[in-house]
Amino acid sequence: MDQRVRPMSLDDDHLFYNRKRWHDVRQIVLLRDNWHCVICNTKVRGKREAVVDHKLPRSIRPDLALDLDNLRTLCVVCHNQSHAEKQGGNSTGERVERFRPKGCDLDGWPAEVSR
Numbered sequence: 646m647d648q649r650v651r652p653m654s655l656d657d658d659h660l661f662y663n664r665k666r667w668h669d670v671r672q673i674v675l676l677r678d679n680w681h682c683v684i685c686n687t688k689v690r691g692k693r694e695a696v697v698d699h700k701l702p703r704s705i706r707p708d709l710a711l712d713l714d715n716l717r718t719l720c721v722v723c724h725n726q727s728h729a730e731k732q733g734g735n736s737t738g739e740r741v742e743r744f745r746p747k748g749c750d751l752d753g754w755p756a757e758v759s760r
């Protein structure tokens with residue numbers, strides 16, 4: 646099997662996840678990880694339990710969207726936790742941006758100290 650995966654331009658989630666290429670890559674990742682969650686080692690069976698997660702979101706690194714090194718098998722629980730952590734605000738993504746602190750706290754003081 647040719648495992649070389651070429652990046653492609655991605656403008657739309659719907660299109661992306663319906664592309665045959667994604668299904669092929671997803672299958673490769675699941676087989677590589679032996680249908681086990683790479684975090685908790687739970688066996689995942691079938692599409693409902695197995696999530697192929699982008700370590701770096703496509704919004705940040707679209708060029709790695711189909712890179713096997715950027716993909717991992719997760720169970721649903723770990724996938725949700727992983728996204729919650731990303732939203733919690735470390736480093737990498739626009740997922741964090743949706744959770745920006747509001748302008749001020751309950752007492753009316755600015756929540757963020759501006760420089």
Ligand SMILES: [Zn+2]
Binds near residue numbers: 682684686687720721
């Ligand atoms: Zn898991």
